[in-house]
Every structure is written in structure tokens, then in C-alpha cells.
Amino acid sequence: MGYALKSVKLNRTKILRLLKKYPNRRIYDTKTSQFVTLSDIREMVNERQDIRIVHSKTGNDLTRSVLMQVITDMEAEGHESLLTNRVLEELIRFYGDKMVSVMSPHLEQMILQSLAVQDQIREQFTKAFNQPYPTPDEAIKYMMDQYQELTGQIPPFGKPSGSD
Numbered sequence: 001m002g003y004a005l006k007s008v009k010l011n012r013t014k015i016l017r018l019l020k021k022y023p024n025r026r027i028y029d030t031k032t033s034q035f036v037t038l039s040d041i042r043e044m045v046n047e048r049q050d051i052r053i054v055h056s057k058t059g060n061d062l063t064r065s066v067l068m069q070v071i072t073d074m075e076a077e078g079h080e081s082l083l084t085n086r087v088l089e090e091l092i093r094f095y096g097d098k099m100v101s102v103m104s105p106h107l108e109q110m111i112l113q114s115l116a117v118q119d120q121i122r123e124q125f126t127k128a129f130n131q132p133y134p135t136p137d138e139a140i141k142y143m144m145d146q147y148q149e150l151t152g153q154i155p156p157f158g159k160p161s162g163s164d
Contacts, residue, residue: 015050016050016051016052017029017030017031017044017049017050017051017052018030018031018051018052018054019036019041019051019052019053019054019066020053020054020055020056021053021054021055021056021062021066022056023056023057027041027053027066028056038066038069038070038073039073041053041066041067041070042070042073042074045067045070051063053065053066071083
């Protein structure tokens with residue numbers, strides 16, 4: 001299958017980072033030639049790096065299993081659980097159902113859409129709260145300038161103090 005490759009090109013832009021899990025439970029990063037921890041893997045995921053974790057001897061894909069370990073560790077560290085017991089129970093029930101092949105891509109798309117909306121909201125908040133706010137005098141002058149531009153008249157309440 002080509003697991004000896006250190007990386008695999010994805011969609012011409014992303015490189016898949018290959019990690020190997022050894023029987024002693026240690027995970028080896030073929031890119032940096034170092035062993036990594038679950039915390040390191042979490043950082044890779046947060047940096048949006050595409051990773052694949054394979055068993056060092058068999059080449060079996062262990063990515064999902066290790067990612068679930070990362071989630072479990074995060075919850076053990078006190079992070080709020082995203083997957084409630086109810087959600088986990090429903091997911092377990094789906095595994096025996098014929099709808100799993102339909103629901104899996106649907107759930108993935110719903111989560112990706114939700115994340116895209118969150119990114120947009122974060123961006124809007126960042127723009128809104130990082131802009132320098134005008135002083136009251138600057139705001140009044142701006143509003144009066146806009147009034148004059150729209151109506152062609154000098155505002156009836158005159159010019160703000162401090163402007164000439």
C-alpha cells in the first residue's frame with residue numbers, strides 16, 4: 001500500500017503527515033523522525049495538518065482510534081465534552097443500522113458547515129472589536145459630514161466643538 005512513504009500528496013496542496021504507532025504504544029512522526037505524544041497530535045490537528053496514523057508492522061490505519069484517544073485525554077484534562085452521553089449512545093445505535101452509510105457523510109457535512117459558520121462569526125467579531133473606535137467628536141463630525149453629503153445642507157444643530 002505504500003506505507004513506507006513519509007508523506008502522501010493530497011489534492012495537490014495538502015501533504016498527509018504519516019505517523020507510525022509501535023507495539024509499545026509510542027507514536028513516531030516520520031516527518032520529524034521523533035516520537036510524539038497525544039498532545040503533539042492534538043497540536044497537529046489544531047494546526048489543520050492532515051495526519052494518518054498506521055500500525056508500524058501491519059500498516060493498519062489507526063487514525064480514528066488515536067484521535068478518539070486525543071478526545072478522551074482532553075476530556076480527562078477538564079475540557080468540556082462535545083459528545084454527550086446521549087449523542088454517544090445514539091452513535092452506538094447507528095452502527096447496527098443500514099442508515100450508517102447515509103448518516104456518516106451527512107453528519108460530517110453538518111459539522112463542517114457548523115465550523116464554517118463559527119469561523120465566519122469569529123472573523124466578524126475580530127473585525128468588529130479590533131477596529132479603532134472613533135472619539136465622540138470624530139463620530140459627531142462624521143455624522144454631520146454624512147448629513148451634509150446626503151442633504152446638501154449644513155446640519156441645523158451646527159458644527160461640533162473643536163472643528164473649524
